[in-house]
Amino acid sequence: MPSTYEPIATTTASGSSGTVSFTSIPQTYTDLVLVMQVGYTSGSHYAVVRANGDADANANYGNTYVAGDGSSALSGRNGGLSGFYSSFALLGNTTLNFISTMQIFNYTNTTTFKSSLTRANLASSGVEAVVACRRTDTNAITSLEIKATSSAVYASGSIFSLYGIKAA
Amino acid sequence: MSPILGIYASSMRSGNSYESIATVTVGSGGASSITFSSIPSTYQHLQIRGIVRSNGGAANNPMYMTLNSDTSANYSWHGLFGDGASASAAASINQSRIDIDRIAEASAGSNIFGSFVTDILDYANTNKFKTTRNLGGIDQNSSGFIFFESGLWRNTNAVSTISFAPPTGSFVQYSSFALYGIKG
Numbered sequence: 366m367p368s369t370y371e372p373i374a375t376t377t378a379s380g381s382s383g384t385v386s387f388t389s390i391p392q393t394y395t396d397l398v399l400v401m402q403v404g405y406t407s408g409s410h411y412a413v414v415r416a417n418g419d420a421d422a423n424a425n426y427g428n429t430y431v432a433g434d435g436s437s438a439l440s441g442r443n444g445g446l447s448g449f450y451s452s453f454a455l456l457g458n459t460t461l462n463f464i465s466t467m468q469i470f471n472y473t474n475t476t477t478f479k480s481s482l483t484r485a486n487l488a489s490s491g492v493e494a495v496v497a498c499r500r501t502d503t504n505a506i507t508s509l510e511i512k513a514t515s516s517a518v519y520a521s522g523s524i525f526s527l528y529g530i531k532a533a
Numbered sequence: 534m535s536p537i538l539g540i541y542a543s544s545m546r547s548g549n550s551y552e553s554i555a556t557v558t559v560g561s562g563g564a565s566s567i568t569f570s571s572i573p574s575t576y577q578h579l580q581i582r583g584i585v586r587s588n589g590g591a592a593n594n595p596m597y598m599t600l601n602s603d604t605s606a607n608y609s610w611h612g613l614f615g616d617g618a619s620a621s622a623a624a625s626i627n628q629s630r631i632d633i634d635r636i637a638e639a640s641a642g643s644n645i646f647g648s649f650v651t652d653i654l655d656y657a658n659t660n661k662f663k664t665t666r667n668l669g670g671i672d673q674n675s676s677g678f679i680f681f682e683s684g685l686w687r688n689t690n691a692v693s694t695i696s697f698a699p700p701t702g703s704f705v706q707y708s709s710f711a712l713y714g715i716k717g
Contacts, residue, residue: 369551369552369553369713370550370551370713395556395582395709395711396582396711427672427673427674427677428672428677429615429616429617429670429671429672429676429677429678429679430615430679431613431614431615431620431679431681432615432620433620438613438615438620438622439615439619439620440614440615440616440617440618440619440620440679441615441617441618442617442618442672442676442677444674444675468582468648468650470582470583470584470646470648471584471709474707476644476707477584477644477645477646477707478644478645478646480584480645480646480647480648480671480672481648482648482649482650482668482669482670484668494615494668494670494679494681495679496648496669496670496671496672496677496678496679497672498645498671498672498673498674500642500644500645500674503644530551530582530711530713531553532553532556532582532709532711532713533553533554533555533556533711
């Protein structure tokens with residue numbers, strides 16, 4: 366049986382950009398796992414994970430989340446999004462305490478819309494799980510761009526790691 | 534396609550901490566259930582990852598997981614879920630299976646599948662009941678569902694067979710189940 370949980374690439378932010386890209390993602394795995402520990406140089410923001418160069422106009426993502434904020438549980442959903450969100454109830458802030466693990470399933474198949482499951486935590490705010498679907502097309506995912514909302518900049522030390530899991 | 538998939542220890546390769554054991558991708562004929570059998574006891578934990586859709590049901594329901602073909606009332610589960618409007622908790626005891634929420638069914642939009650990751654911890658230990666955890670969900674634009682869940686199988690036998698079935702109908706083509714072993 367193959368070794369199957371392998372690192373593909375890692376990027377560490379220098380504090381000057383709000384965009385991280387993984388391009389030419391190998392098509393040899395079954396699922397992708399994107400692990401992030403993120404902060405911003407100012408303000409509170411989301412990290413939006415866009416596939417295959419999707420832009421704001423590609424508003425064909427939706428998500429449903431459940432979260433706990435320390436005092437209550439909540440759920441919501443959103444349509445017309447431009448990417449998989451690393452969270453939706455939790456906003457990352459200037460600390461590096463926001464962590465997110467996103468599973469992107471069967472990213473190389475060309476017959477289904479692509480879905481993701483994410484668990485996110487922000488120690489100061491709460492925990493969250495998100496399911497999301499990209500309905501733009503059924504193309505295989507070959508690139509991912511993790512873009513901070515509102516032109517924010519990732520704080521130095523923010524880290525983004527992409528892994529591949531290969532099924533037998 | 535055959536709903537039964539056998540896995541044999543002799544085919545395993547050692548030296549990796551996370552290994553692929555077997556995968557079932559449903560073909561054009563669909564499948565009423567899928568089973569991983571003869572699972573080797575050489576790992577510490579198991580993980581099953583997949584995308585799932587069935588042709589039954591008007592709504593989107595859980596699929597069912599059974600261990601070692603036990604369909605007696607030896608299972609229970611607890612869950613926290615969100616339906617896009619509110620968060621809720623639910624539980625069920627003395628069940629004949631563990632529910633894995635939720636898969637896409639006939640009412641879901643084209644090309645939309647539910648997804649899930651299920652872990653079975655210390656599955657080969659013969660001194661304790663078996664526990665599972667699941668994260669799963671589906672978003673289909675107009676609605677969605679996300680589920681955190683723990684499960685219990687009140688049996689000390691090592692898990693050697695895992696079966697999944699939709700609540701009604703059959704799994705449709707491109708549904709995929711991948712079983713992995715994690716070494717301790």
